[in-house]
Amino acid sequence: MLVVEGLTKRFAGLLAVNNASLSVAEGSITGLIGPNGAGKTTLFAMASGFLAPSAGRVLFTGEDITTEAPHRRARRGIARTFQIVKPFAGLSVRENIAVGAYLRHPQRAETLASATLIGERLGLGPQLDKPAASLTVAGRKRLEVARALATEPKLLLLDEVLAGLNPAEIRDILPLIRAIRDEGVTIFLIEHIMQAVMTLCETVHVLARGEIIAVGPPDMVCADPKVIEAYLGPGAAARLNAAEAPRA
Numbered sequence: 001m002l003v004v005e006g007l008t009k010r011f012a013g014l015l016a017v018n019n020a021s022l023s024v025a026e027g028s029i030t031g032l033i034g035p036n037g038a039g040k041t042t043l044f045a046m047a048s049g050f051l052a053p054s055a056g057r058v059l060f061t062g063e064d065i066t067t068e069a070p071h072r073r074a075r076r077g078i079a080r081t082f083q084i085v086k087p088f089a090g091l092s093v094r095e096n097i098a099v100g101a102y103l104r105h106p107q108r109a110e111t112l113a114s115a116t117l118i119g120e121r122l123g124l125g126p127q128l129d130k131p132a133a134s135l136t137v138a139g140r141k142r143l144e145v146a147r148a149l150a151t152e153p154k155l156l157l158l159d160e161v162l163a164g165l166n167p168a169e170i171r172d173i174l175p176l177i178r179a180i181r182d183e184g185v186t187i188f189l190i191e192h193i194m195q196a197v198m199t200l201c202e203t204v205h206v207l208a209r210g211e212i213i214a215v216g217p218p219d220m221v222c223a224d225p226k227v228i229e230a231y232l233g234p235g236a237a238a239r240l241n242a243a244e245a246p247r248a
């Protein structure tokens with residue numbers, strides 16, 4: 001569904017993403033992991049049109065969308081959430097979701113009806129008429145997903161939607177992410193919480209210093225020495241192996 005080929009982004013002297021290629025299969029929940037500063041959000045920004053790549057291509061359902069603006073990609077069916085959640089604080093929760101719903105339902109009554117349905121589905125029913133500013137962190141994260149989902153995407157890019165949530169809140173939101181996929185929305189997510197990645201994702205891509213260094217099922221990827229070293233430093237995989245080896 002989404003194919004990224006040789007994607008590169010330079011910020012002045014910094015190579016944030018370097019010749020990254022990956023694909024996200026239709027109907028999958030695919031993960032993008034990697035240490036802080038690896039280039040994950042930059043890659044998402046290029047996939048969703050918020051940043052122009054320095055080189056490389058982005059294909060969506062077989063079409064080259066590399067130079068398309070975010071609103072055009074949204075119309076094609078690509079939606080993203082942002083790591084730093086910034087709802088329109090003065091608007092109600094329903095109105096915030098309606099901003100997304102407006103893309104497919106330009107009539108006000110329909111927009112609000114669609115926003116109501118999506119808000120209820122995301123567990124925000126009791127808060128729909130409250131100002132977005134009154135939501136807890138977990139509520140804001142749900143609102144962020146609701147706003148993206150309201151555009152009725154085919155592909156949903158989730159950038160650390162679990163960050164800042166406590167274990168109970170994470171446990172509550174995981175089935176929701178799975179349900180969204182089960183209803184036909186392909187999901188590509190950046191996540192640091194490995195337990196969630198292990199539970200949700202069929203395939204994981206690992207980015208380190210801007211380069212894709214591994215891809216595969218989460219358990220395989222997490223056991224890959226290259227991945228262990230990217231997180232823990234050179235020699236870490238060998239030290240872990242030595243520590244785990246039975247003593248003679």
Ligand SMILES: Nc1ncnc2c1ncn2[C@@H]1O[C@H](COP(=O)(O)OP(=O)(O)OP(=O)(O)O)[C@@H](O)[C@H]1O
Pocket residue numbers: 011014016034035036037038039040041042043
């Ligand atoms: N607009 C920008 N201008 C200059 N440098 C940037 C810009 N955006 C990101 N960077 C740099 O690019 C690199 C990759 O950043 P990015 O936010 O994509 O990493 P990340 O993997 O998403 O990190 P994290 O897990 O901490 O969110 C970092 O060194 C960052 O400082």
